[in-house]
Amino acid sequence: MMQIPVLTYHSNNVDGNEYHNNDHVAFELDLQLISKLGYEIISTHELVSILKEKAGSSKKKYVCLTFDDGSDMDYHDWEHPFHGYQKSFLTMMQDFKNETGQNIHATSFVIADPQTRAELTNTCTAGYPIWNSDWWEEAENSGMLSIENHSWDHVHSTLKNTKTQKNIKGDFSGVDSFLDAKTQIAEASRFINSVIVGKKISLFAYPYGHFNDYLVKQYFPYEQSEIIAAFTCEPQFVTQDTNLWLIPRFVCGSHWKSSNGLRKILQMQS
Numbered sequence: 001m002m003q004i005p006v007l008t009y010h011s012n013n014v015d016g017n018e019y020h021n022n023d024h025v026a027f028e029l030d031l032q033l034i035s036k037l038g039y040e041i042i043s044t045h046e047l048v049s050i051l052k053e054k055a056g057s058s059k060k061k062y063v064c065l066t067f068d069d070g071s072d073m074d075y076h077d078w079e080h081p082f083h084g085y086q087k088s089f090l091t092m093m094q095d096f097k098n099e100t101g102q103n104i105h106a107t108s109f110v111i112a113d114p115q116t117r118a119e120l121t122n123t124c125t126a127g128y129p130i131w132n133s134d135w136w137e138e139a140e141n142s143g144m145l146s147i148e149n150h151s152w153d154h155v156h157s158t159l160k161n162t163k164t165q166k167n168i169k170g171d172f173s174g175v176d177s178f179l180d181a182k183t184q185i186a187e188a189s190r191f192i193n194s195v196i197v198g199k200k201i202s203l204f205a206y207p208y209g210h211f212n213d214y215l216v217k218q219y220f221p222y223e224q225s226e227i228i229a230a231f232t233c234e235p236q237f238v239t240q241d242t243n244l245w246l247i248p249r250f251v252c253g254s255h256w257k258s259s260n261g262l263r264k265i266l267q268m269q270s
């Protein structure tokens with residue numbers, strides 16, 4: 001039976017330099033574990049192809065890597081004012097490739113709206129401007145990172161106003177009308193496409209992992225055609241029966257907090 005874990009990291013999670021409070025420390029150690037356990041890393045697009053073509057091989061062990069919110073540290077190394085030098089996720093991926101010779105790919109789900117990212121600088125990252133879009137195109141061209149859609153403004157709880165009819169905050173399941181879905185999803189895709197030459201966004205990650213019946217059963221399958229799959233934060237493996245609009249993911253810091261925690265998740269695979 002096909003079972004593929006999709007793992008999620010946040011490069012802005014830097015509250016120290018230990019596994020449990022720094023996703024960079026966790027990511028680097030997790031790559032070693034994944035390699036040691038014999039996993040092959042596939043891209044989200046390969047995962048979706050496997051699901052669509054029902055082409056899962058039961059012999060190979062696959063894992064898929066995703067990053068949420070799209071802070072600069074997905075791509076750029078950064079000298080953190082309190083916690084020192086932080087190697088970016090991409091740098092770690094390049095090191096991994098150089099050391100193991102194995103293929104590696106990840107997907108960054110980014111927040112589209114420039115104003116929202118400017119506001120998050122103050123509300124989420126203590127004035128550090130780490131929410132830029134200048135690296136999106138280079139990342140895409142690196143062949144190791146794909147940029148995909150994490151909504152217009154994340155309906156983020158710290159924003160003064162979100163671009164929704166009822167000013168929804170902190171609850172993406174409230175995006176349950178065509179108008180709000182069009183703004184939060186289709187307009188976000190259009191903006192990201194405008195930043196990256198030749199890009200055509202086709203994947204979406206639900207902010208906070210929140211979804212609803214309207215998006216899953218109506219909007220995605222019938223009212224739009226650009227997005228081909230959407231990712232939640234439900235801690236389960238992807239199987240042959242996974243709904244393309246409800247692809248589950250395990251989230252670092254929420255579903256596991258140590259190497260051993262990740263090992264335990266991976267060992268649940270039958």
Ligand SMILES: [Zn+2]
Nearest residue numbers: 068069207208
């Ligand atoms: Zn998010």
